[in-house]
Amino acid sequence: MGLSKTIWANPSEFLRIQQPVDPVMFFAPSVLQATARRFLDGFPGLVTYAVKSNPDEMVIQNLVAAGISGFDVASPAEIELIARLAPSAAMHYNNPVRARHEIGYAVSMGVRSYSVDSHSELAKLIEMVPAAGREISVRFKLPVNGAAYNFGAKFGATEEVAAALLARVAEAGFIPSLTFHPGTQCTDPMAWDAYLRAAGRICARAGVKAARLNTGGGFPSHRLWGEVPELDAIFALIGRVADEVFEGAPPALVCEPGRALVAESFTLAARVKALRDDTHVFLNDGTYGSLDELPITGIIDRIAVVAPDGNRRRAAPRPRVIFGPTCDSVDRLPGEVALPGDLAEGDYVVVSGMGAYSTATNTRFNGFGALAIATVMSLG
Numbered sequence: 327m328g329l330s331k332t333i334w335a336n337p338s339e340f341l342r343i344q345q346p347v348d349p350v351m352f353f354a355p356s357v358l359q360a361t362a363r364r365f366l367d368g369f370p371g372l373v374t375y376a377v378k379s380n381p382d383e384m385v386i387q388n389l390v391a392a393g394i395s396g397f398d399v400a401s402p403a404e405i406e407l408i409a410r411l412a413p414s415a416a417m418h419y420n421n422p423v424r425a426r427h428e429i430g431y432a433v434s435m436g437v438r439s440y441s442v443d444s445h446s447e448l449a450k451l452i453e454m455v456p457a458a459g460r461e462i463s464v465r466f467k468l469p470v471n472g473a474a475y476n477f478g479a480k481f482g483a484t485e486e487v488a489a490a491l492l493a494r495v496a497e498a499g500f501i502p503s504l505t506f507h508p509g510t511q512c513t514d515p516m517a518w519d520a521y522l523r524a525a526g527r528i529c530a531r532a533g534v535k536a537a538r539l540n541t542g543g544g545f546p547s548h549r550l551w552g553e554v555p556e557l558d559a560i561f562a563l564i565g566r567v568a569d570e571v572f573e574g575a576p577p578a579l580v581c582e583p584g585r586a587l588v589a590e591s592f593t594l595a596a597r598v599k600a601l602r603d604d605t606h607v608f609l610n611d612g613t614y615g616s617l618d619e620l621p622i623t624g625i626i627d628r629i630a631v632v633a634p635d636g637n638r639r640r641a642a643p644r645p646r647v648i649f650g651p652t653c654d655s656v657d658r659l660p661g662e663v664a665l666p667g668d669l670a671e672g673d674y675v676v677v678s679g680m681g682a683y684s685t686a687t688n689t690r691f692n693g694f695g696a697l698a699i700a701t702v703m704s705l706g
């Protein structure tokens with residue numbers, strides 16, 4: 327990925343002057359820092375960042391500058407990244423399955439917080455991590471809906487197993503905590519309600535008061551014009567229900583958003599390579615590129631079309647099928663997407679809210695995917 331050192335006023339200025347033939351991600355540090363402050367001011371506990379959603383060094387540096395002091399890391403490479411860019415930050419190794427060499431690396435790097443969802447993985451941690459002052463958070467799951475993509479299919483213990491694990495963690499001398507993830511792009515605040523109540527039941531069943539309760543990531547980003555996420559309502563609900571469930575003395579709360587922290591600070595500009603017989607739009611970016619998660623999490627309809635002269639196309643919208651550049655027929659955006667009727671070859675399709683799971687999962691499949699990042703003052 328290329329990194330431009332120039333700071334541009336906004337995406338339109340860049341597109342007009344540079345006329346890029348490859349996809350460009352515009353990054354606005356000011357938007358990222360404002361979003362971070364919104365979490366820091368609104369969430370009733372510690373705000374950490376899930377590195378996997380966008381591990382770009384500029385992202386980490388701007389989050390640190392905004393006051394983010396903890397990171398959810400899932401691999402030695404992410405641990406190395408945070409140790410280098412944010413040496414005083416807390417690292418929460420919340421990938422509940424690790425190879426022994428990965429645990430050994432985390433211990434050597436001073437990681438003090440781990441998550442677990444099985445007896446076999448807990449046994450590895452007990453064997454390899456010195457207990458004193460180290461936290462182990464038991465990850466539990468519920469069969470609740472509300473997210474675009476349920477994370478419970480891979481990770482999380484049932485309430486019963488979670489209670490047994492929590493008791494074992496405490497017995498082994500670690501700081502016992504609980505953690506969950508309601509699934510990414512979770513637009514239903516009641517998912518958190520259900521998880522917090524389950525946390526109360528798990529503590530009661532284990533006879534152990536959790537020191538901390540990590541309420542996960544999963545906070546929604548703004549993907550559809552008509553659905554503005556209500557983060558403040560979710561924050562308020564988490565604080566209120568945690569108080570109620572733990573009778574005024576809840577565990578210290580933690581959250582670990584990825585998507586909702588970073589999505590809004592990046593906007594993608596993909597060029598129209600071809601408008602095939604006035605029906606199919608072929609872009610130079612697609613589902614093997616930065617748009618890779620759209621088939622799973624659904625379309626982002628916050629799309630503008632900018633002509634090569636930097637002006638917006640404004641004709642009445644028409645539904646279009648959008649394909650990416652590769653020769654694979656799954657390289658298509660979900661459904662049909664309304665785009666201005668005067669869209670033409672050479673235009674830029676500009677998609678807002680693209681910061682999460684985009685640059686991180688972009689591939690070079692079929693020789694495409696030369697994605698550049700340009701820094702802008704404003705995304706407007």
Ligand SMILES: *Cc1c(COP(=O)(O)O)cnc(C)c1O
Nearest residue numbers: 376420510543544582583584585
């Ligand atoms: C991916 C992940 C997150 C971030 O999820 P978002 O939906 O992007 O907020 C947080 N915690 C864990 C353990 C994760 O795996």
